[in-house]
Amino acid sequence: VVYLRQESDARPLPPGWRSYVSPEGLRYYVNSCSKETTWRHPSSSRKFLFVLALCSSLCLSGFFLCPPQAHGSPNLLMSDRLSLPICSIQMKLSSSLPLSLPQINCVTFPLPGEGPEQQLLKPNEWSYCDYFWTDKKDPQGTASVAGFEVLLQKQLKGKQMQKEMAEFIHERIKIEEEYAKNLSKLSLSPLAAQEEGTLGEAWTQLKKSLHDEAEVHLKFSNKLHSEVEKPLLTFRGDNFKKDLKKYDHHIADLRKQLASRYAGVEKARKALADRQKDLEVKTQQLEIKLSNKTEEDIKKARRKSTQAGDDLMRCVDLYNQTQSKWFEEMVTTSMELEKLEVDRIEWIQQHLRQYTTLRHETDMFNQSTVEPVDQLLQNVDPAKDRELWVKENKTGEVRPVDMDI
Structure with a gap:
């Protein structure tokens, strides 16, 4: 009762x-x-x-x-x-x-246009918890993909993109290191080492600036590794995928329970239909008085129909309880995944901005290595160079004269 x-x-x-x-x-x-x-x-x-x-x-x-x-x-x-x-x-x-x-994979949905209009749980936010309730066909159309599975795949894709970004930064680091190595090697070249005067000073400073620039690029590569590549690699390590699997298994178990409850409802509904039909047959027999035992049979049939109705109500209630539990877990978990995605984007944004900051710093330091070269080139004076060279290399100031007889 x-x-x-x-x-x-x-x-x-x-x-x-x-x-x-x-x-x-x-x-x-x-x-x-x-x-x-x-x-x-x-x-x-x-x-x-x-x-x-x-x-x-x-x-x-x-x-x-x-x-x-x-x-x-x-x-x-x-x-x-x-x-x-x-x-x-x-x-x-x-x-x-x-x-x-209407039901999709044992999840029931309202009839179109019937019942009160549903309001979004988080209006104007395009939240995960409002848009992934229905299952859909996969791209090949061979299997059904749960809305929650779409959210999980988004997280896994984000993890992969983060890994590939770290690989990209790593390649940039290798280029910077190789570039720094080659600049340092070139700065030691003996080419044009015999140039003299103000032009020689500018040329010497230019080669030295290569060594200074090599140091700048080497520091840039080291900072890229510690401040960009490493954070991208270590953000959400191996435990992240394990946590996603826990979410996946938890929601999948609830869906299995839901499917089981739905099967129970269908079985109970069929049993109720059978009992109704049996009661109808026995009632018709009573109306045409085919047997004296029919009245007793009707009482039994009514009791069985009553029990079948109670069983159906119980199965429906169990189904609704399970679907409510799944609904609550879907909302909670999808919003957790939504927060994880926001954290991922903000984390990557932060470290890509660090990349641009370091790049600006590198340009600034490179500019500082070139400035002395610019100054010395502005001071190059062919007349002075000629004067210095003459003073150092002159062999005599007396000019020759004509011979007298």
């Missing part, structure tokens, strides 16, 4: 819902669009209030054969309705029951 309890009506009702009080003082709720009824406040009920909607539908379809005064009196317990005397028989199979909602 399911005892229905009274609930407070302090909370606001969703659109389309109205509340009423039975003669016994119990409050119940009616959806003016779908005619759905429930004892629980609509905002606290699970997905689509299968259980009490089923009670109402069964009563209207003739399974709960109530006298006229019973309709509209929701205070009747399930056991009371099932024990009421039969007044007429018009059985319908359970295909007409409100369980035939």
